[in-house]
Amino acid sequence: MKGHRAPQLRRRLGRADLRAVPETRRALRELLRHWGGPGRSEIAELLTSELVTNALVHTDDGAVLTATVGPRALRVEVRDFVGRLPRPRAPDPEESTNGRGLVLVQSLADDWGVLPCEGEAGKSVWFELDAEAA
Numbered sequence: 001m002k003g004h005r006a007p008q009l010r011r012r013l014g015r016a017d018l019r020a021v022p023e024t025r026r027a028l029r030e031l032l033r034h035w036g037g038p039g040r041s042e043i044a045e046l047l048t049s050e051l052v053t054n055a056l057v058h059t060d061d062g063a064v065l066t067a068t069v070g071p072r073a074l075r076v077e078v079r080d081f082v083g084r085l086p087r088p089r090a091p092d093p094e095e096s097t098n099g100r101g102l103v104l105v106q107s108l109a110d111d112w113g114v115l116p117c118e119g120e121a122g123k124s125v126w127f128e129l130d131a132e133a134a
Contacts, residue, residue, distance in 0.1 A: 050101035
């Protein structure tokens with residue numbers, strides 16, 4: 001449809017501002033109020049929380065979140081300004097919550113990846129989630 005823009009959420013996240021995590025979840029929940037099959041928006045919230053938390057905890061600068069609702073899928077990108085690429089790692093059993101973010105994204109997203117930013121510092125970590133469960 002010409003001139004039609006996909007619903008989108010775009011947020012600038014301040015450096016180490018972990019209050020942004022629940023605020024982002026609420027904004028995403030509102031964006032996805034009428035999107036997807038049962039449980040899909042909850043998965044999207046969880047994965048988005050993981051990417052936002054990783055960007056704010058593991059980088060020295062803020063980040064930019066973009067969530068775009070397409071006709072069949074949701075795409076969420078979190079761009080930070082540090083070139084170091086993340087890798088999923090097996091969580092340490094001694095640590096109750098750390099180390100599981102990218103493992104969750106890898107397990108629950110329909111697709112995901114990391115794109116270095118061309119010509120500038122940083123990367124974009126993204127995932128896509130189909131509107132209906134596969």
